Amino acid sequence: MPAPSPTRRRRGRLFRFGAAFVVLMSLAGYLVMQYITGGTGTPGCRVVSDQGDGTAYEFTPEQAVNAATITAVGTARGVPERAVAIALATAIQESALRNIDHGDRDSLGLFQQRPSQGWGTQKQIMDPTYAADIFYEHLLKVPDYTRLPLTVAAQRVQRSGFPEAYAKHEPDAVLLAAALTGRSAATLTCAGRPGATPAEGTEAVRSAFARDFGGDGLEPAGAVVSDAAASTPTPSPRVESNGRTLTLPVTDDSDDSDDGTRRSLTQRGWQLAHWAVANASDLHIERVSYAGRVWTAGNTDSRWRPEAGAGTAGAEKGTADTADSVRVVTAQ
Structure with a gap:
């Protein structure tokens, strides 16, 4: 079998060099974006229990901003901490606390609300403040919602195909709500x-x-x-x-x-x-x-x-x- 020509060897080296360069540039671009966005792709925030039991929840700066907005909208409305925990658990389940522009059928945003079901326009739903406010508006219409299991209260609002899904997020939501409503002091850092x-x-x-x-x-x-x-x-x-x-x-x-x-x-x-x-x-x-x-x-x-x-x-x-x-x- 004849040996590869010098030209072919040079082309091979150039191809490998080019591939390595593309990988390096992609990595550099990723790191730059992480810096610009505050590292929203990896945990950069943490909330801990004020009971000293070591319970903690780690989340990203993007999620922290959205959780803080959901909480602020709730307390501005005068809702109790339980309502905030229900809203946070719902958003964790529906969008992982990310304001996403896609979902099942026409579902959008933090709570995966659907314009076709009367939750608002696409622009409104993609506004976290509006999305949180309309969620609380519906939650407050649920009789005795503070006495219901969290997953039941959330389901009465969301009408999800997975009605038990919210329960698994209750511990994290309760930790977040305690910190972001201010009841649990000095427990959240980023x-x-x-x-x-x-x-x-x-x-x-x-x-x-x-x-x-x-x-x-x-x-x-x-x-x-x-x-x-x-x-x-x-x-x-x-x-x-x-x-x-x-x-x-x-x-x-x-x-x-x-x-x-x-x-x-x-x-x-x-x-x-x-x-x-x-x-x-x-x-x-x-x-x-x-x-x-x-x-x-x-x-x-x-x-x-x-x-x-x-x-x-x-x-x-x-x-x-x-x-x-x-x-x-x-x-x-």
């Missing part, structure tokens, strides 16, 4: 993107807050950008000298929920703090502090750390009598 280039700084945070908590959410929540020289936040938003710090005063934001309970101010504060951490990758948030504790981008050990200068008792318990605001610092 890796974030330390040193990330900012998008729109504090204005992006304000816009996302208004999106999730409602058009008038900035009023009762008192979200203002404070002046470094001022002793208290002023009604007219002003940026600190570094232009990076947003102060969210913790105020009573709602009436009693439909199960007769009222959240404490501290619970409200932890909801805002956990919401900010959940949105850290998307909004280029570098640091969040509340009640003597601080989260910093790059901290992946699921622990909020004591803040420098905070009282020891407040830092240990995650509460403090003076915890009247959440401070959010965006990337430089």
